[in-house]
Amino acid sequence: xxxxxxxxxxxxxxxxxxxxxxxxxxxxxxxxxxxxxxxxxxxxxxxxxxxxxxxxxxxxxxxxxxxxxxxxxxxxxxxxxxxxxxxxxxxxxxxxxxxxxxxxxxxxxxxxxxxxxxxxxxxxxxxxxxxxxxxxxxxxxxxxxxxxxxxxxxxxxxxxxxxxxxxxxxxxxxxxxxxxxxxxxxxxxxxxxxxxxxxxxxxxxxxxxxxxxxxxxxxxxxxxxxxxxxxxxxxxxxxxxxxxxxxxxxxxxxxxxxxxxxxxxxxxxxxxxxxxxxxxxxxxxxxxxxxxxx
Amino acid sequence: xxxxxxxxxxxxxxxxxxxxxxxxxxxxxxxxxxxxxxxxxxxxxxxxxxxxxxxxxxxxxxxxxxxxxxxxxxxxxxxxxxxxxxxxxxxxxxxxxxxxxxxxxxxxxxxxxxxxxxxxxxxxxxxxxxxxxxxxxxxxxxxxxxxxxxxxxxxxxxxxxxxxxxxxxxxxxxxxxxxxxxxxxxxxxxxxxxxxxxxxxxxxxxxxxxxxxxxxxxxxxxxxxxxxxxxxxxxxxxxxxxxxxxxxxxxxxxxxxxxxxxxxxxxxxxxxxxxxxxxxxxxxxxxx
Numbered sequence: 001x002x003x004x005x006x007x008x009x010x011x012x013x014x015x016x017x018x019x020x021x022x023x024x025x026x027x028x029x030x031x032x033x034x035x036x037x038x039x040x041x042x043x044x045x046x047x048x049x050x051x052x053x054x055x056x057x058x059x060x061x062x063x064x065x066x067x068x069x070x071x072x073x074x075x076x077x078x079x080x081x082x083x084x085x086x087x088x089x090x091x092x093x094x095x096x097x098x099x100x101x102x103x104x105x106x107x108x109x110x111x112x113x114x115x116x117x118x119x120x121x122x123x124x125x126x127x128x129x130x131x132x133x134x135x136x137x138x139x140x141x142x143x144x145x146x147x148x149x150x151x152x153x154x155x156x157x158x159x160x161x162x163x164x165x166x167x168x169x170x171x172x173x174x175x176x177x178x179x180x181x182x183x184x185x186x187x188x189x190x191x192x193x194x195x196x197x198x199x200x201x202x203x204x205x206x207x208x209x210x211x212x213x214x215x216x217x218x219x220x221x222x223x224x225x226x227x228x229x230x231x232x233x234x235x236x237x238x239x240x241x242x243x244x245x246x247x248x249x250x251x252x253x254x255x256x257x258x259x260x261x262x263x264x265x266x267x268x269x270x271x272x273x274x275x276x277x278x279x280x281x282x283x284x285x286x287x288x289x290x291x292x293x294x
Numbered sequence: 295x296x297x298x299x300x301x302x303x304x305x306x307x308x309x310x311x312x313x314x315x316x317x318x319x320x321x322x323x324x325x326x327x328x329x330x331x332x333x334x335x336x337x338x339x340x341x342x343x344x345x346x347x348x349x350x351x352x353x354x355x356x357x358x359x360x361x362x363x364x365x366x367x368x369x370x371x372x373x374x375x376x377x378x379x380x381x382x383x384x385x386x387x388x389x390x391x392x393x394x395x396x397x398x399x400x401x402x403x404x405x406x407x408x409x410x411x412x413x414x415x416x417x418x419x420x421x422x423x424x425x426x427x428x429x430x431x432x433x434x435x436x437x438x439x440x441x442x443x444x445x446x447x448x449x450x451x452x453x454x455x456x457x458x459x460x461x462x463x464x465x466x467x468x469x470x471x472x473x474x475x476x477x478x479x480x481x482x483x484x485x486x487x488x489x490x491x492x493x494x495x496x497x498x499x500x501x502x503x504x505x506x507x508x509x510x511x512x513x514x515x516x517x518x519x520x521x522x523x524x525x526x527x528x529x530x531x532x533x534x535x536x537x538x539x540x541x542x543x544x545x546x547x548x549x550x551x552x553x554x555x556x557x558x559x560x561x562x563x564x565x566x567x568x569x570x571x572x573x574x575x576x577x578x579x580x581x582x
Contacts, residue, residue, distance in 0.1 A: 003466075003467070004404060011484065012401040012410075013401075015484075019395065019398040019417060019454050019455075019459065026450070029431070030434075030435055033428075034428050037431060091323070091327075094326070111567070114566040120333075122537075134340075174577050234535065235535060252426060253520075265430050269428065276422050276424065
């Protein structure tokens with residue numbers, strides 16, 4: 001490559017050094033140590049440890065609580081992915097179609113990208129609070145339900161999911177709008193001429209055309225649901241009630257810092273690493289397969 | 295029905311592009327963005343009231359305690375300190391990430407050296423190691439370094455950035471080779487090349503990456519929660535949880551909690567609004 005205009009290798013490594021050192025010390029080394037720690041049983045609140053081999057993994061794979069945590073995480077992720085993508089696709093398509101005020105609508109739809117999860121959590125905690133909630137009382141009046149997500153697992157799961165979806169709409173709209181803008185105008189116009197309704201046009205013409213972006217977003221939304229929802233859970237439900245919102249990352253946190261069970265928490269870290277690995281692999285596969293869309 | 299204007303003909307068939315249809319699109323969009331903003335609008339209203347207990351629709355009018363609430367949360371509840379800590383943390387992370395990623399991307403694009411692809415892969419692979427994957431050992435290492443409860447713990451582990459290196463590399467590869475050739479013929483050294491050629495040609499991309507990283511850093515929650523213990527070092531995200539603890543102990547009004555939530559939201563929201571153009575362009579690049 002003719003871009004390679006410099007050839008002093010030691011200077012190149014000097015330039016890479018800061019990134020490599022930080023990666024080695026704070027990323028690779030702790031990740032390797034997590035694998036090691038996962039092979040020990042933690043005793044006496046982390047002061048002693050005992051070799052247990054795959055004991056922690058065996059414990060997790062046979063533990064009913066961990067099974068239910070895995071199931072909750074999967075169900076939660078699927079609902080978050082479908083929910084956020086359905087809402088975002090509808091909003092993005094309307095912004096794409098609207099002729100006046102497009103720029104303002106775009107800002108009004110992407111701002112949740114900047115929303116801190118802790119802020120989203122506390123605001124939802126307040127407006128849906130069972131006894132003083134601004135929104136919970138109208139909901140009770142309208143739907144005849146008793147809003148009580150502090151003690152009912154199903155309701156807590158719904159409140160958490162809605163808050164988590166809300167925050168992720170901005171990120172999805174950013175990518176969907178970019179993808180829609182890349183669709184050649186001619187294709188949209190042909191569909192227009194064929195007299196297809198707006199919903200049909202979105203589902204039959206645009207959705208297939210932007211499918212590479214949708215698949216990319218599905219993977220990113222999965223990573224979000226698995227790894228970036230901790231603050232929501234910590235503020236809204238703390239994994240409860242009765243473990244109804246105890247997704248894998250929250251269970252890991254509690255084992256590590258509430259129960260000081262470092263061996264078990266590290267085994268959970270390794271399991272989560274396998275999840276990220278699989279997701280990243282999937283993403284590479286997907287982007288390879290759809291590379292011809294450009 | 296006019297056949298000379300097929301679009302108009304179709305519009306009559308589908309009812310689109312008529313005034314009613316346009317109105318419906320606006321109505322749909324307006325409802326959607328209003329629903330998305332509603333929780334924050336309520337929080338904003340409540341933050342101006344005396345108590346923050348809503349019993350009738352009249353309580354949803356703006357109150358007169360706005361200044362008092364924001365002042366109280368900033369002083370009595372330490373948010374001035376939290377906000378400052380968050381700001382310092384985010385700035386160090388953004389500047390640090392950009393600086394060391396620029397150097398790494400310079401090496402990866404403009405140098406010929408052994409094991410180059412391996413080095414690039416090693417940097418990219420860190421994407422697979424989010425904090426939860428190395429949670430307990432990272433805590434131990436940072437504590438062993440004596441960084442517990444310090445700004446170092448909040449920032450240094452975050453400085454390596456696979457995303458930033460990747461985006462900068464993509465951008466550098468799009469700079470015309472003729473410019474690079476000229477630099478070579480003129481015998482420009484690598485640092486001068488970086489400062490006088492590459493950085494000026496990457497302004498939009500650097501602005502976009504900075505906003506993404508600022509929002510990312512500002513919104514961190516899990517790591518500060520476990521690594522920071524004292525109130526004087528804490529960041530504003532965890533400050534919200536501390537307010538929640540106070541209110542459950544019955545010591546404080548919801549209006550003050552909502553004031554804390556609103557000021558925590560303001561910096562990343564302003565960053566997004568002010569730099570939306572470079573942000574959108576940078577995400578556009580990431581997509582390809």
